[in-house]
Amino acid sequence: MAAEKVREIAVPQGVTVTVSGATLTTKGQKGQISREFRFPGITVKADAGKVIVETSKDDKQTKATVGTYASHIKNMVTGVSEGYEYHMKIVYAHFPIQVKVEGKDKVTIGNFLGERKARLANIVGETKVVVQGDKLVLTGVNKEELGQTAANIEQACRIRKRDPRVFQDGIYITTKA
Structure with a gap:
C-alpha cells in the first residue's frame, strides 16, 4: 500500500479529542491519554467527529510518519473508549x-x-x-x-x-x- 499524505481517523460518540499545539489529548469513559506529535511538515487537526493528520511534503519518511501518527491516534481513541x-x-x-x-x-x-x-x-x-x-x-x-x-x-x-x-x-x- 502506498503511503498517503492525508489520514482521517473517525472519533466515536463519547470520545473528545483536543489538539493544543503539538499535544493531542483524548478523553473517554475509560480515562484520558495525552501525547505529543511533533514532526516537521506534519499537522494534526481535530474537527467534528474526526482527527486529520496531513502533510504537504512528498518524501517517503514524512508520508510514513503520517501513517504512524494515524495508528497512534487510533489506538488512543480505542483505549479511552474500550480499553x-x-x-x-x-x-x-x-x-x-x-x-x-x-x-x-x-x-x-x-x-x-x-x-x-x-x-x-x-x-x-x-x-x-x-x-x-x-x-x-x-x-x-x-x-x-x-x-x-x-x-x-x-x-x-x-x-x-x-x-x-x-x-x-x-x-x-x-x-x-
Missing part, C-alpha cells in the same frame, strides 16, 4: 512460581526455577495488573504502556545458560484484546 486487556499465563514444571503485585509499580516473581531471590518487573504508567491463580490480567487505556508492562514481566522470567527446549518456565502472553 485494552492482556492475558498472561504462569507456566512452570517443578517449582511453583509465586507472583505478587507490590504497590502500583512492581510485580514480584518469587521461587522462579527454585531461586531464593525474587525477580522484579516494572509496571509502566497506569497499567493495572491482577493475579488470578495461574493467570495475570493486565488492563489499561494506553496500548504502549500495557505492551511494555507485559514485555517487562516476560523478560523478568528469561532463562539464560540453559536449554530452552527443557526449561520452558516463565510467564507468557496468551491473548491481547
Whole structure:
C-alpha cells in the first residue's frame, strides 16, 4: 500500500479529542491519554467527529510518519473508549512460581526455577495488573504502556545458560484484546 499524505481517523460518540499545539489529548469513559506529535511538515487537526493528520511534503519518511501518527491516534481513541486487556499465563514444571503485585509499580516473581531471590518487573504508567491463580490480567487505556508492562514481566522470567527446549518456565502472553 502506498503511503498517503492525508489520514482521517473517525472519533466515536463519547470520545473528545483536543489538539493544543503539538499535544493531542483524548478523553473517554475509560480515562484520558495525552501525547505529543511533533514532526516537521506534519499537522494534526481535530474537527467534528474526526482527527486529520496531513502533510504537504512528498518524501517517503514524512508520508510514513503520517501513517504512524494515524495508528497512534487510533489506538488512543480505542483505549479511552474500550480499553485494552492482556492475558498472561504462569507456566512452570517443578517449582511453583509465586507472583505478587507490590504497590502500583512492581510485580514480584518469587521461587522462579527454585531461586531464593525474587525477580522484579516494572509496571509502566497506569497499567493495572491482577493475579488470578495461574493467570495475570493486565488492563489499561494506553496500548504502549500495557505492551511494555507485559514485555517487562516476560523478560523478568528469561532463562539464560540453559536449554530452552527443557526449561520452558516463565510467564507468557496468551491473548491481547
